């Protein structure tokens with residue numbers, strides 16, 4: 001069989017891959033916050049101020065750049081003042097989107113900012129447009145970030161926090177076309193301008209405002225939001241637009257069935273393996289199309305595109321609460337992630353942030369915790385995030401693939417190799433995904449422009465497509481050294497096992 005070749009010009013760096021495309025999302029949903037991140041101070045699970053230390057330790061290895069909270073759909077029901085002050089005096093509310101359970105607000109603003117500090121990550125707060133007020137949003141950013149003795153800063157101090165926090169990212173609503181108010185984009189665009197105006201920069205905290213964007217291929221939503229900017233065509237000193245907001249979002253989930261029966265996480269056929277990966281690759285198409293619309297208004301690419309919800313969405317695990325969105329995570333999920341990252345790297349000139357949904361116990365999670373024993377498991381997806389930390393803030397490199405086998409897909413031919421690369425200083429990192437369910441694949445890395453003085457590789461695979469990690473077998477899917485790397489006259493030759501993800505690290509002269 002003809003080998004696949006990947007031509008990479010190591011001396012031609014492109015756009016910087018923002019580390020923020022490796023962002024995360026934590027919603028008040030199922031066991032993500034409660035039981036996942038937060039167990040309370042009285043729990044037997046080791047914790048610091050109620051936050052699980054094993055979760056913090058595991059996530060620290062991922063260098064999480066930002067964490068989005070409190071939703072999702074929950075964000076547009078959330079009133080931040082309910083989540084401050086003495087915990088036993090906080091009002092309760094109904095979490096109507098997720099299980100119709102009563103939320104006691106014991107995890108609120110202070111607990112979230114505490115979590116960010118423990119994780120060493122930046123806060124991305126999602127503000128309430130759907131059922132909140134402009135004043136409420138304005139006061140939240142004042143509470144969080146103001147230094148002097150303003151009313152909200154004084155209230156924060158009364159609740160035990162003297163210093164203002166930094167909040168670099170603030171979402172203006174969530175899914176405004178659906179759970180965030182069922183708005184028409186024309187109406188939301190006006191509201192986004194208005195709400196953004198009052199998310200003010202206090203005490204040197206420069207907020208990057210992200211307006212709730214489109215679902216999937218809704219280009220009209222993106223187009224109307226792009227028309228909200230006043231002067232994108234006029235040269236400005238700043239690289240980002242002054243206002244009303246600086247970025248728009250996009251949500252896209254991977255599933256193999258219709259909404260009512262999205263497919264099972266662990267029980268799937270080979271055809272469903274390929275269908276999931278084809279639908280994951282659709283992210284590249286979406287970024288191209290939304291990017292084209294944005295380019296018409298903003299050819300200098302100053303408005304950011306933020307994919308603040310992405311990942312697999314399967315049927316919940318049998319016997320679990322349908323409103324809690326708890327699902328297993330297999331090798332297939334890992335490759336869905338690696339294919340997404342290739343797309344984010346390739347669109348690094350427009351995609352400034354992305355947030356996997358969601359970090360713990362919900363949808364395509366990094367970590368699963370056992371509700372009975374508390375045991376923590378790193379998922380296959382976790383390992384892709386860890387293997388890719390070398391791409392954070394590195395400069396993208398084009399990868400020109402030749403001789404890639406394909407398979408007939410639902411929309412088009414599905415290429416069975418996906419790749420991306422980046423460079424930083426004297427190093428480069430190449431990502432290679434072999435989507436083929438049954439056949440290994442040899443890839444020649446045709447490395448041009450700089451001398452490679454050393455190399456090493458890691459590979460993530462498993463015997464079965466649906467292999468996953470459990471408390472009894474926590475490392476059933478875990479990266480190991482990739483031995484099958486050989487020198488080649490054009491650079492290196494790498495053999496990828498069937499259904500695998502690999503990274504090749506290069507040291508450059």
Ligand code: AHR
Pocket residue numbers: 027071072073074174175309357358363
């Ligand atoms: O991530 C789960 C939900 O998916 C979010 O709350 C919502 O924004 C989206 O529909």
